[in-house]
Amino acid sequence: MLSIKNLHASVEGKEILKGINLEIKAGEVHAIMGPNGSGKSTLSQVLAGNEAFEVTEGEITLNGDNLLELETEERAREGIFLAFQYPVEIPGVSNLQFLRTAVNAMRQHKGQDEMNAAEFMKLAREISKQVDLDPAFLKRGVNEGFSGGEKKRNEIMQALLLQPKLAILDETDSGLDIDALKVVSDGVNALRAEDRAILMVTHYQRLLNHIVPDYVHVLAGGKIIKSGGRELALELEERGYGWLGIKDEETADSSAN
Amino acid sequence: MKPAPTLSTAFLHPAGQSLPEPLLALRKQRGTALVDMPLPTRKTENWKYSSKYLKLTDDMAISLPAEGKTGSSLAVPGYKVAFLNGVMMPEACEYPDLDGISIKSFGDLSDDEASDLADRLDSTLDNKAVQMARLNSARFEDGLLIRLKPDAVLDQPLFIVHEVTAEASGSAFPRIFVDAGRHSQITLVEEYISSGSAQVMVNTVTEFNVAEGANITSVRLNMEGENVQHIGSTGVLQQRSSRFESHTVGFGGPLRRHDLQVRLEGEGAECKLNGVVVTQGKQHYDNHTTIEHVAAHCNSEETYRNIAADQSHAVFNGRIHIHQDAQKSNADMNNKNLLLSNGAEIDTKPELEIYADDVKCAHGATIGQLDEISLFYLVSRGIGRREANVLLTMAFINELVEQIPIEAVRETVQGRLNHFFEQAFQEA
Numbered sequence: 160m161l162s163i164k165n166l167h168a169s170v171e172g173k174e175i176l177k178g179i180n181l182e183i184k185a186g187e188v189h190a191i192m193g194p195n196g197s198g199k200s201t202l203s204q205v206l207a208g209n210e211a212f213e214v215t216e217g218e219i220t221l222n223g224d225n226l227l228e229l230e231t232e233e234r235a236r237e238g239i240f241l242a243f244q245y246p247v248e249i250p251g252v253s254n255l256q257f258l259r260t261a262v263n264a265m266r267q268h269k270g271q272d273e274m275n276a277a278e279f280m281k282l283a284r285e286i287s288k289q290v291d292l293d294p295a296f297l298k299r300g301v302n303e304g305f306s307g308g309e310k311k312r313n314e315i316m317q318a319l320l321l322q323p324k325l326a327i328l329d330e331t332d333s334g335l336d337i338d339a340l341k342v343v344s345d346g347v348n349a350l351r352a353e354d355r356a357i358l359m360v361t362h363y364q365r366l367l368n369h370i371v372p373d374y375v376h377v378l379a380g381g382k383i384i385k386s387g388g389r390e391l392a393l394e395l396e397e398r399g400y401g402w403l404g405i406k407d408e409e410t411a412d413s414s415a416n
Numbered sequence: 417m418k419p420a421p422t423l424s425t426a427f428l429h430p431a432g433q434s435l436p437e438p439l440l441a442l443r444k445q446r447g448t449a450l451v452d453m454p455l456p457t458r459k460t461e462n463w464k465y466s467s468k469y470l471k472l473t474d475d476m477a478i479s480l481p482a483e484g485k486t487g488s489s490l491a492v493p494g495y496k497v498a499f500l501n502g503v504m505m506p507e508a509c510e511y512p513d514l515d516g517i518s519i520k521s522f523g524d525l526s527d528d529e530a531s532d533l534a535d536r537l538d539s540t541l542d543n544k545a546v547q548m549a550r551l552n553s554a555r556f557e558d559g560l561l562i563r564l565k566p567d568a569v570l571d572q573p574l575f576i577v578h579e580v581t582a583e584a585s586g587s588a589f590p591r592i593f594v595d596a597g598r599h600s601q602i603t604l605v606e607e608y609i610s611s612g613s614a615q616v617m618v619n620t621v622t623e624f625n626v627a628e629g630a631n632i633t634s635v636r637l638n639m640e641g642e643n644v645q646h647i648g649s650t651g652v653l654q655q656r657s658s659r660f661e662s663h664t665v666g667f668g669g670p671l672r673r674h675d676l677q678v679r680l681e682g683e684g685a686e687c688k689l690n691g692v693v694v695t696q697g698k699q700h701y702d703n704h705t706t707i708e709h710v711a712a713h714c715n716s717e718e719t720y721r722n723i724a725a726d727q728s729h730a731v732f733n734g735r736i737h738i739h740q741d742a743q744k745s746n747a748d749m750n751n752k753n754l755l756l757s758n759g760a761e762i763d764t765k766p767e768l769e770i771y772a773d774d775v776k777c778a779h780g781a782t783i784g785q786l787d788e789i790s791l792f793y794l795v796s797r798g799i800g801r802r803e804a805n806v807l808l809t810m811a812f813i814n815e816l817v818e819q820i821p822i823e824a825v826r827e828t829v830q831g832r833l834n835h836f837f838e839q840a841f842q843e844a
């Protein structure tokens with residue numbers, strides 16, 4: 160489904176990704192782990208098409224199509240979904256309006272009729288229950304004044320509404336208490352499907368206790384330095400990143416210089 | 417050095433002789449005072465950014481003929497008064513005889529009523545600050561006098577449509593005078609529209625006398641075409657414990673200017689001034705507001721938003737003057753501006769003059785662009801770029817549009833905004 164070959168990307172002239180190779184097939188769940196600053200969010204943002212990040216080399220294809228030629232909104236309509244590490248607050252746009260506009264943009268792309276306000280409200284209420292968000296939040300501004308956990312649940316709610324082909328979850332587990340972690344991972348597990356791939360980006364392995372990945376990759380200094388099965392995550396949990404010859408935090412910077 | 421340009425004498429000849437004698441006399445006297453009136457230039461402080469848009473050529477001096485049909489765009493429940501080129505059109509008006517409320521054209525006033533009005537016209541405005549209001553006083557051909565007796569309540573909004581027909585160049589001088597008695601209440605909407613395409617000017621004055629405890633809601637919609645220069649002034653005089661709320665929504669033009677002056681003269685008076693302005697193409701819009709805190713214990717709250725696209729130019733100047741005796745004044749002024757293109761310009765200036773020592777006065781002005789990160793978030797959900805721009809731009813003014821008290825007006829405004837968005841954000 161997704162194929163990344165020798166991907167290099169930089170931001171503000173500084174190279175962050177230095178040759179990423181990754182193949183993800185439909186139905187698979189991949190986890191990317193790595194210390195802070197290793198380029199996990201950069202990879203996620205590049206996949207979603209954030210123009211602040213410049214792809215300098217390499218290719219990305221989605222089901223054979225060149226992803227790099229597509230605008231962000233076109234990628235979304237082709238089934239790429241990114242749950243942001245830091246979801247954006249947009250006061251003045253209600254959640255309901257935001258979600259309905261997004262769902263209808265997707266439906267229009269697929270040649271389906273738009274959902275009217277009443278139909279959508281029903282669907283939105285159901286899914287907000289699934290992620291344990293009070294439906295009252297639908298009336299509030301997008302992520303406005305949401306707690307960290309509520310923002311993450313709102314991201315999962317969007318994934319459930321938009322039914323992507325590839326869901327990229329950037330640190331969706333960070334800042335969650337045990338209960339919220341359960342809600343979020345139930346949501347992610349509900350997304351698992353034969354025709355869908357999931358790419359989980361995480362610093363910690365605790366999410367992987369709830370969502371068992373098929374593959375685990377370690378990203379450090381802008382490269383995938385090790386790949387394995389889920390046992391790799393457990394090993395990282397036990398031994399930290401040190402045994403792989405990388406240090407947390409400074410990694411990206413020291414290798415960039 | 418060149419002498420400062422003065423108002424052409426062509427502007428000193430009013431049309432319409434059917435007004436009651438006291439008003440004709442007043443008009444004549446105001447006209448005499450305009451001889452050699454200097455025109456605003458770049459050096460005139462309160463016209464600094466806008467004088468270059470003002471074109472008072474002699475062909476503008478002609479009075480537009482008061483004939484033809486009006487075609488208001490507001491299909492709304494409520495009472496209606498229609499003016500065409502500054503003259504009331506009785507056949508297009510719809511309002512019943514109301515207890516304690518009198519709605520009359522200046523032309524229908526008795527000599528006594530007219531004499532009383534003549535004594536009070538212009539009294540709510542600082543004429544030095546609104547030079548162009550003086551032109552209206554010398555040229556008005558008709559006007560609307562609204563009087564509310566104490567405790568009178570108008571049960572539905574009153575829509576006053578001011579239309580200009582621009583078949584040929586010229587000007588119109590609409591005028592409204594509101595006398596709201598103690599504890600009376602009224603909501604009125606002034607809608608300014610145009611038809612035709614010749615270059616014309618609309619020069620308006622609206623005055624509100626708000627007696628003790630009276631409550632006024634005023635909506636002003638500037639919806640005229642690209643051929644209309646609009647120069648309007650509104651004066652508000654508020655007595656003890658009265659309340660004045662205004663919602664100004666304006667779309668740009670070759671020249672758009674509105675001066676709003678509020679004087680809080682009685683203790684406990686309160687005003688709330690909201691404004692939304694959008695400009696595009698090469699349009700211009702200039703709002704100048706002044707709030708005079710004269711008495712103690714008054715509150716003022718002002719929120720204006722400008723959105724400028726393309727090469728357009730918006731101006732906001734907000735003055736708050738807290739007089740020496742106005743202790744315990746509470747003033748809050750906020751102006752936020754959104755530039756939708758690199759070629760657009762917005763000039764904003766808060767002016768605070770505070771002579772009392774025990775006051776609360778907050779002000780803020782910002783100029784920014786649409787937030788890239790918010791935009792990315794929206795498009796990453798499949799929302800088209802154009803629609804994402806619209807959502808974020810609406811987010812900037814939603815709060816003010818939602819506060820407009822009449823649904824039909826909100827819909828009219830939204831319709832015009834949608835039109836604006838279509839032009840401002842082309843599909844990539």
Ligand SMILES: Nc1ncnc2c1ncn2[C@@H]1O[C@H](COP(=O)(O)OP(=O)(O)O)[C@@H](O)[C@H]1O
Pocket residue numbers: 170171175193194195196197198199200201202211411412
């Ligand atoms: N917008 C940006 N501008 C400048 N530097 C950035 C930007 N985004 C990320 N970086 C830098 O890129 C590196 C990788 O960051 P990131 O991808 O966020 O790492 P991770 O998600 O693995 O913690 C860091 O050194 C970070 O400072």
Ligand SMILES: [Mg+2]
Pocket residue numbers: 199200201244330
């Ligand atoms: Mg990150």
